[in-house]
Amino acid sequence: MSMKIKLLLLVFSIFITKMMFAQSIISGRVINKDDGEAMPFVNIIYNQKKEGLTTNIDGRFLINNVEKVEFLQFSYVGFKSVFVPKDSIHIIHKGIVQMTEQNYKIDEVIVLPGENPAHRIINKVVSNRKLNNPDKLSSYSYTAYHKMVFTIDVKDTQKNAGDTSDIGELEKDSTSIKMKEFLDKQHLFLMESVSKKKFRFPGQHGEEIIASRVSGFKEPSMVLLANQLQSFSFYENMITLAESRYINPISPGSTKKYFFNIVDTTYTTRGDTVYSISFEPKKKKNFEALKGVLNINTYKYAVQSVVAEPVESNGLIGIAIKQQYKLIDDAYWFPVELNTKLIFYSMVAEAGKSKFNPVGIGKTYLKDIKINDEIKRKDIGKIDFEVNKIAHKQPDSLWNAYRYDSLSPQDLMTYEVIDSIGKKHKLDLKLKTYKTLFKGYIPVSFLNIDVSRLLDFNVYEGFRPGIGLHTNDKLVKNISFGGYFAYGFQDDRIKYGVNLDFILSAKQDMKLGLIYKNDLEESSGYQFLENPGMNSTESYRYWFIKDMTYLEGSAMNFQFRPLRKLKSLISVSQFAKFNTSGFYFNDGNENDLPGQEYQFLETTLQLAYTPNETLFFIDNELINSYGSTPAIYANISKGFKNELGDFDYWKVGAKLLLSTLTKNFGKTDLVITAGKVFGELPYYELYNGHASYYDFTIETANSFATMRMNEFLSDEFVTVYLRQDFGSLLFKTKKFKPEILLITSLAFGRLEKPDLQQGIDFKTLEKGFYESGVLFNNLIRSANIIGLGFGVYYRYGPYAFANTKENFAYKLSMTFDL
Known part of the structure; x- marks a missing residue:
């Protein structure tokens, strides 16, 4: 071979090498040979010093210091290593490196004595x-x-x-x-x-x-x-x-x-x-x-x-x-x-x-x-997650500035085909309908039918069929007018009500509401400004209520958020109330007879502080996440004695929710509730024990499973509910995963003037009420959503019954995982 040819081959080989490492870069992509899926974080070593890098989340790699490259070795757990010599790097097809899966089991790892x-x-x-x-x-x-x-x-x-x-x-x-x-x-x-x-x-x-x-x-x-x-x-x-x-x-x-x-x-x-x-x-x-x-x-x-x-x-x-x-x-x-x-x-x-x-x-x-x-508090605002009003109208120039890669032919075809389907079948309208249904309403033109009003039940009223209608934004945006009608078969009475709501600022959660109703409420019950969420079992207690008080009157309420995670509701109400239990209020007034009607003029402030909840503002609607803790709720009410009210009083109440999740013990829930009345009131404006006992019923969280309904009465009280949910930590097989919970609850209270409450039987809580129980949830699972289980509670302490059998309560548990 002549010197000229050798020189030409040398120049040509140098040229090829320079072309191969143009701009001192080696790049490519690693994929799974079996399915073509990108492989992120594959280790790549390129010299004897074990210098290297890893592929990115899309399986791509880029090597700048080409002069250090002696070879390419690709390795990843569960895959066969791939070795590419330096002189073969340029033949990697389209910059693609394929890796093949191989079995990798912990049993194959040799564990030597000493620390890992x-x-x-x-x-x-x-x-x-x-x-x-x-x-x-x-x-x-x-x-x-x-x-x-x-x-x-x-x-x-x-x-x-x-x-x-x-x-x-x-x-x-x-x-x-x-x-x-x-x-x-x-x-x-x-x-x-x-x-x-x-x-x-x-x-x-x-x-x-x-x-x-x-x-x-x-x-x-x-x-x-x-x-x-x-x-x-x-x-x-x-x-x-x-x-x-x-x-x-x-x-x-x-x-x-x-x-x-x-x-x-x-x-x-x-x-x-x-x-x-x-x-x-x-x-x-x-x-x-x-x-x-x-x-x-x-x-x-x-x-x-x-x-x-x-x-x-x-x-x-x-x-x-x-x-x-x-x-x-x-x-x-x-x-x-x-x-x-x-x-x-x-x-x-x-x-x-x-x-x-x-x-x-x-x-x-x-x-x-x-x-x-430097980011100031005011730079973030009150909303955790917000969708801009024009987010769906942004031009291609904005998308091109932020897209990591341009849309593929598959992406473009998807938009073209699915957008046309969406327009033809009005998918936006259907989605809005589904959202309305999820909230518990059936939309019919400019009206929403309240599903919860169609049929209800509690022990006092029996079955309660009815109907509730409210206008939606198809009629007038930010204003809703509606009402309801219901009939209780057990008490043989008609109930009805109307309301007018104004959304003053959806983003600030600011609303004004006007209400008139002729209905009933639980005697001696209490409520806070909370929504336990769909997975909570607390709402089951409503079915067991057997003592209610009738009321008729009106109220005005104003809701807003003064702080980022603080929700408030101010209300003024005037109601006439009476009870059919045979009760009469013994305050020395000769007109106090069983079934006596009393007037209540009251103003109330309710607060809910949930520092860890997430607020979403989407499509002009504020949505909050349920179940976040800690959560603090407070009620302060003032009653006025005048021509519209028969009693002068103060009522205060508070509720604290704490929840922790630990690795070894699962979820611990602590709920503390307290209340106090300052003034003299009929029993149905005081506090019952928040019981949920029946011979065999559904388990209800944060209530007393062995306490009889309206067994206790207090004008000041404190309750503690402690639940330890071990989940499936204590026992689990591949197909059977029951969740085990231990529950302990206690209550203390007093009633300053029990002689005022005549015609009814009750006890007071000075000595303290105690019960404990165990639940076995999810013994049976349906569609991995509904769980059925069983529980037993035992009542002990000063208020335990002499007959041991009466201290037990047996519960069917029903949970939802939504």
Whole structure:
């Protein structure tokens, strides 16, 4: 070979090498060979010094320092490693690296005597949680782009649902082929949003959706689905996934519950070590656990990325998450990408002989991250989560500025097809109808029918059929006029009422209401400004009430929020009340006879302070999350004696709710209620014991299961309800997961002048009332939503009955998981 040819080949090889490493960059994407899905956080080592990096949340990688590259080695837990020599890097097809799954079991890991080396790393991560937790920063702000698609993933459906069908056979099914061709062209559903968030320590945050797009809909409430699926960071003791809570593998004491294994080690260009550590629950450990892989960076011993999913599915939805963190300002680790994958086991799509579950794939990308900037309280406002009025009308220029990547042909086709379907079938109108139904109303033109008024029941009235109608915003926005009519079969009386409501400011929760009614209420009962939510069992107690007082009159109330998490209601009322129990008020007045009617003129202030609730403002409606604690409720009432009122008095009441969730004992609920009357009032304006006893009834939370209805009467009292819900921590099998609760309740009270209350039987609570019980919830589960169980309570102490059998109460428990 001549020297010229050798020289030409040398120049050509140098040229090829330069072209291969143009701009000193090697880039590509790692995918799962079996399903083509992107693989995030794959470890990539590129020289003998074990220097390397990991793929991002979309499986992409970028290497800038090409001169350091000697080879590419890709590794990930549960997959066969891939080794690419330097001279073969350029032949990676379209920059794609494919990895193949292999079995990986804890049984295959050899555990040597002594401390697990992974524990030293995990313990350092636990020690640095406050240092690395974004919610411990003084402030932060960012802009986020959210995208969620719904489709059908055959492989994941089979793997998670236990389907043993042969994939090859499915591919031969003509209907399955058509479905695959359809899904190759478009998704089932697609939604996007752009939000701006501000945070100020401790716990004050506000997020505004500035742009939203939902295939088939203009109504913005759907964007909540993509934004509320997982904890924002991986540093709290309990991690929330799709509203279920799991013990964090990097929480204190986690090394006693989780098995950790160092599966890989790489080094960054700045000299930090990155440990890949797999985690899963230890054998014979019973708790709500996760499994996955943590990538821990030794700079501040922080989470660099995490992949996690529950060990056990709840049977309704399967969920898996991915989070990636980056150093901001070379000092603070902060989430930059969050992925969520949902598998809807409760929904089935059929294609020929095959059945598949829909899946949802959500991705969130954060940018414009600013840490420890000055953010004042007033900069955030009173709303936690708000959708801008013009969010669904934003131009393409805004979307192009925030989208992480341009829309794919599948995305574009999805919008085109589903938007046309939405317009043709008026999906926005149907969604609004469904929302109205969910609130308990049936919309008929400009009227809403109140479902709760159609049929009701309590012991005093028996069955109570009726109807309630209210105008909706189709007639007049922000004004509603309505009324109701009902009849009690047991007491043989008609009840009715009318009301007029004005929404003065939806965002400020400001309303004015006018009411007139001829109805009844529980004698000696009390209510606070609270809504326990759909999952609460407290409302069952209403069915057992057997002593009620009739009333007729009117009231005016004004509701508003003076502070961010403080709700208030001011009311003025005038009612005439009477009772048919044979009671008479013995205050020396000769006109006081059984069934005597008395006038009550009263003004009341009700307060509800819920510092941890989340407020959503969407489509001109303020929505609050239920069940947050702590919660404090207070009532202050003043009665006036004049031509409109027969009594001069004060009534004050308070209620405190506390709830904690611990890793070893489950959920602890404490409810303390107290009240006091200053002045002389008929018994039905005092306080009963808040009982719920019948021979065999449904269990009712925060009431006395063994106390007879209206057995006790007080003008001042305090009650304590303590419930320890162990969940399935004490006992669980694969198919049987009962939840065990221990309950203890006590009450103290007094009645200053019992001789005033004549014609009725009652006891007083000076000696203290005590009861304890045990509940076995979810012995039977229906559709993974309704749980049936059994419980028994026992009454003891000064007010225990001489006959031991009478101290027991047996309860059927009925719970809902919505």
